[in-house]
Amino acid sequence: MEQGPFMHALDAPLARQPEPILAHWLRDPNSLTLRLKTQCRRFEVVLLQEWHGIARCDSRQWQLGEPLWQREVLLRLDGVAWVYALTEVPQSTLRDSDIDFQNLGRQPLGEALFTAPSMRQGPLQIEHYGPESRAVQIAASIGQTVSDGLWGRSRHFELSGRPLRVNEIFLPAAERALTLRRGG
Numbered sequence: 001m002e003q004g005p006f007m008h009a010l011d012a013p014l015a016r017q018p019e020p021i022l023a024h025w026l027r028d029p030n031s032l033t034l035r036l037k038t039q040c041r042r043f044e045v046v047l048l049q050e051w052h053g054i055a056r057c058d059s060r061q062w063q064l065g066e067p068l069w070q071r072e073v074l075l076r077l078d079g080v081a082w083v084y085a086l087t088e089v090p091q092s093t094l095r096d097s098d099i100d101f102q103n104l105g106r107q108p109l110g111e112a113l114f115t116a117p118s119m120r121q122g123p124l125q126i127e128h129y130g131p132e133s134r135a136v137q138i139a140a141s142i143g144q145t146v147s148d149g150l151w152g153r154s155r156h157f158e159l160s161g162r163p164l165r166v167n168e169i170f171l172p173a174a175e176r177a178l179t180l181r182r183g184g
Helices: 020-026 032-037 091-096 109-115 134-141 172-181
Strands: 043-054 067-077 080-090 119-129 150-159 162-170
Touching: 020 119, 020 150, 020 162, 020 172, 032 043, 032 067, 032 080, 032 109, 067 091, 067 134, 080 091, 080 134, 080 172, 091 162, 134 150
Parallel strands: none
Antiparallel strands: 043 067, 067 080, 080 162, 119 150, 150 162
16 A cells, blocks of 8 residues: 555554544545535634655655645634645646646635546545654644544545645544534
8 A cells, every 4th residue: 555644554454443433434535625514614724834845655646756745734623623634746737737736725625626627536545643643743733632543544636647645634623523423
């Protein structure tokens, strides 16, 4: 399986499994943005940072060291951070895409991505993020305590035949809320 930055991919069968409610969300092939919006009155994207860097690992779509544009955001529902997301976009996709990635600002990528006519999505990978991961560090920095790592998903997309990857990691507040709401 592929591994992205800050990630540890798990082979099936998984030694541990996410809670059933969270697993249902992780396996949903549709836009996470649209589904999250059904759970709140106010949905917002908090831009943490954007930068040009290099791929920290090989992928089917790019090689170690290849230049990538990256974007980190928090997806907040009614003021509470539910999801940490990292988007990785090779320079060729950045140049030749229908989406102006560098000017998304607080616009959710999911809205632009799932309405792009040239979009093709790859399979979802369910992943577990340990204490050394960026996702766990972000959770701690916003006051969300992580006891046993975090669950997320990773998926490659293509826009006009050009690759990108979106990584979406559920924060502890999301798992608690989903458990209380019985899945939403």
